[in-house]
Amino acid sequence: MSARRPLPAKVAVLGAGSWGTTFAKVVADAHPDIQVSLWARRAEVAKEINEFHLNSQYLKDIRLPENLAASADLAQVLGGAPLVVLAVPAQSVRAQLKTVKPLLAPGAVVVSLMKGLERGTDARMSQVIREELGLPQDRVAVISGPNLAMEIARREPTASVVACTDLEVAQWIAAVCTAPYFRPYTNTDVVGVEIGGIVKNVIALSVGICDGKHMGDNTKASVITRGLAETTRLALALGGELETMAGLAGLGDLVATCSSPLSRNHTAGRLLGEGLSLDEVNQRMTQTAEGIKSGRAVLDLAAQMGVEMPITEAVVAVLEGHLSVEELAPRLLTRELKSEGEQQQ
Numbered sequence: 175m176s177a178r179r180p181l182p183a184k185v186a187v188l189g190a191g192s193w194g195t196t197f198a199k200v201v202a203d204a205h206p207d208i209q210v211s212l213w214a215r216r217a218e219v220a221k222e223i224n225e226f227h228l229n230s231q232y233l234k235d236i237r238l239p240e241n242l243a244a245s246a247d248l249a250q251v252l253g254g255a256p257l258v259v260l261a262v263p264a265q266s267v268r269a270q271l272k273t274v275k276p277l278l279a280p281g282a283v284v285v286s287l288m289k290g291l292e293r294g295t296d297a298r299m300s301q302v303i304r305e306e307l308g309l310p311q312d313r314v315a316v317i318s319g320p321n322l323a324m325e326i327a328r329r330e331p332t333a334s335v336v337a338c339t340d341l342e343v344a345q346w347i348a349a350v351c352t353a354p355y356f357r358p359y360t361n362t363d364v365v366g367v368e369i370g371g372i373v374k375n376v377i378a379l380s381v382g383i384c385d386g387k388h389m390g391d392n393t394k395a396s397v398i399t400r401g402l403a404e405t406t407r408l409a410l411a412l413g414g415e416l417e418t419m420a421g422l423a424g425l426g427d428l429v430a431t432c433s434s435p436l437s438r439n440h441t442a443g444r445l446l447g448e449g450l451s452l453d454e455v456n457q458r459m460t461q462t463a464e465g466i467k468s469g470r471a472v473l474d475l476a477a478q479m480g481v482e483m484p485i486t487e488a489v490v491a492v493l494e495g496h497l498s499v500e501e502l503a504p505r506l507l508t509r510e511l512k513s514e515g516e517q518q519q
């Protein structure tokens with residue numbers, strides 16, 4: 175595929191939650207001549223977007239561009255779209271793709287915005303997409319980075335990474351989503367980019383728990399840094415690259431998510447730290463906190479790869495009720511003494 179491939183006339187985005195709607199806005203802002211078609215599960219969400227240019231449940235009073243239209247009709251949204259972007263909760267993707275498959279335009283490229291690992295299979299979203307849609311690797315891409323949706327919706331300058339094994343495809347997608355306030359970089363490390371986005375959610379849960387227990391910045395920085403070390407071990411074991419983990423999709427996203435009150439994973443962790451049960455947290459959360467469901471899958475994948483992930487292990491123990499939040503903090507950094515640089519151990 176050539177980097178000079180023309181921009182698509184239509185882009186389909188599936189999932190009208192906070193990130194799907196915001197990403198649709200990025201593309202529509204970037205290219206007023208592209209028709210951006212957003213699939214909403216609920217017809218009333220599509221109606222509000224079309225009639226008032228708002229998605230108030232997810233993006234409050236942010237005004238959406240005129241060239242962004244929504245529909246609850248998947249066939250209408252997907253019809254004739256050479257670029258399809260997925261932004262639904264990770265655990266629902268496989269089921270969603272079964273309805274997408276017969277409606278996908280021939281040759282369409284599919285992009286994952288999702289940051290979750292599938293429970294049961296431990297599959298990354300790009301793997302689920304390839305399996306369910308039967309696509310070659312050069313027709314599947316991922317986008318990840320320090321991308322808190324609400325900040326981007328407010329047009330605050332943000333960078334991200336588009337990854338595809340075919341760099342020219344990544345460059346084509348980057349051209350589609352380059353807006354004055356959104357700067358995508360490209361690389362070919364799909365594994366590293368996805369693992370960075372998945373594991374940072376689990377680390378953000380642990381930082382949130384520490385915040386909920388009123389621990390300070392030393393604790394936070396220590397957990398973030400050691401969290402990056404264990405994320406990097408897993409990414410490298412799966413074939414990801416060290417540079418990716420030091421970049422926007424690794425360190426960048428980890429810092430943003432672990433620091434921001436906008437993060438749903440950080441918020442869920444903080445509520446646990448403040449003493450709420452997991453059931454109470456789940457009831458309180460109105461948006462997706464992927465780390466809650468992905469944590470177990472990350473740990474299973476790490477075990478298969480022979481990688482130690484002590485922070486993830488402690489978070490999963492809390493989520494599964496084997497460890498109290500009081501016991502979590504002391505457990506986070508208490509393995510046997512070793513040299514800081516021992517990435518593989």
Ligand SMILES: NC(=O)C1=CN([C@@H]2O[C@H](COP(=O)(O)OP(=O)(O)OC[C@H]3O[C@@H](n4cnc5c(N)ncnc54)[C@H](O)[C@@H]3O)[C@@H](O)[C@H]2O)C=CC1
Pocket residue numbers: 189190191192193194195214215216232261262263264266270287288289290321322323324460461462464
């Ligand atoms: N919100 C953010 O700042 C960012 C989110 N992401 C990732 O994007 C993905 C989507 O997250 P958000 O848009 O934030 O979630 P959200 O909770 O704001 O919205 C999820 C959307 O999926 C729909 N949905 C829920 N269950 C569904 C199902 N079973 N089948 C089909 N659709 C369903 C909801 O109606 C909603 O439109 C997640 O993997 C998240 O980690 C990535 C970067 C930034």
Ligand SMILES: O=C(CO)COP(=O)(O)O
Pocket residue numbers: 289319320321322323375378427430431436437438439440462463464
């Ligand atoms: O992925 C995100 C920021 O890059 C959003 O994080 P949360 O899903 O925790 O809100």
